[in-house]
Amino acid sequence: MDIAETLRSYDGxxxxxxxxxxxxxxxxxxxxxxxxxxLAASDEAALQTGATWVVKDLAERGEAxxxxxxxxxxxxxxxxxxxxxxxxxxxxxxxxxIPGSRREGLGRALKxxxxxxxxxxxxxxxxxxxxxxxxxxxxxxxxxxxxDAAEATESASVRVRIRHARAGMG
Numbered sequence: 001m002d003i004a005e006t007l008r009s010y011d012g013x014x015x016x017x018x019x020x021x022x023x024x025x026x027x028x029x030x031x032x033x034x035x036x037x038x039l040a041a042s043d044e045a046a047l048q049t050g051a052t053w054v055v056k057d058l059a060e061r062g063e064a065x066x067x068x069x070x071x072x073x074x075x076x077x078x079x080x081x082x083x084x085x086x087x088x089x090x091x092x093x094x095x096x097x098i099p100g101s102r103r104e105g106l107g108r109a110l111k112x113x114x115x116x117x118x119x120x121x122x123x124x125x126x127x128x129x130x131x132x133x134x135x136x137x138x139x140x141x142x143x144x145x146x147x148d149a150a151e152a153t154e155s156a157s158v159r160v161r162i163r164h165a166r167a168g169m170g
Contacts, residue, residue: 001020001021001024003021003024003025003032003035003036003039003051004039004047006020006021006024006050007021007039007046007047007049007050007051007054008044008046008047008050009046010046010049010050015053017050018050018053018054018057019057021036021050021054022053022054022057022058025054025058026058026061026063029058029063030063032054032058033055033058033063033065033069034069034072036051036052036054036055037051037055037065037069037072037073037076039051040052040055040076040080040085040089041076041079041080045082045085048080048081048082048084048085049082049084049085049088051085052076052080052084052085052088052089052092053084053088055073055088055089055092056088056089056091056092059092059095059096060095064092064095064096065092065096066097070096070097070098070099071099071101071102073089073092073093073096074093074096074098074099074102074105074106075102075105076089077089077090077106077109077110077113078105078108078109083116083118083121086113086116086121087118087120087121087124090113090121090124090125090127090128091124093124093127093128093131094127094131098131098132098135100136103132103135103136103139106128106132107129107132107139110125110126110128110129110132111125111129111146113125113128114126114129114146114150119154119155119157119158120157122150122154122158123157123158123160123161123162124161126146126147126150126158126161126162126165127161127162127164127165127168129143129146129147129165130143130147130162130164130165130166130168130169131165131168133169134168134169134170140169143169144166147162147165147166150162
């Protein structure tokens with residue numbers, strides 16, 4: 001299967017091409033993830049969206065990127081611009097081990113994303129901040145301040161995700 005060509009067949013609505021790729025790589029995710037991450041780094045919307053969808057699907061099925069691949073997922077948050085791709089990366093974060101060397105950069109990306117026009121991106125960016133605070137308790141006061149401010153201004157869907165993030169911080 002040509003992964004890139006299959007992902008390019010995405011029509012903007014139906015995720016059948018993404019499912020086809022996910023099914024094809026499910027037996028060898030460790031070798032497919034680097035290729036998927038390289039495709040996600042492209043400037044093509046269909047490749048960004050599709051590759052990140054497949055990486056998220058693999059993570060949800062217990063095949064989360066590890067090591068350098070996990071670091072690459074985190075680094076992609078600063079590069080990817082396609083909203084659905086950003087959301088997929090944010091939704092993959094709970095399955096990753098976040099290396100200490102990437103926490104500061106990830107924090108900057110998440111603080112940028114909590115200002116997104118899109119509620120789901122804001123919600124999952126707040127969730128990411130909660131993950132960071134759980135990994136590094138020194139970040140908790142700053143994250144709590146951001147959560148408190150958001151609780152006063154955000155939509156109900158974002159506030160629900162913030163409550164889940166707070167619970168995950170312990």
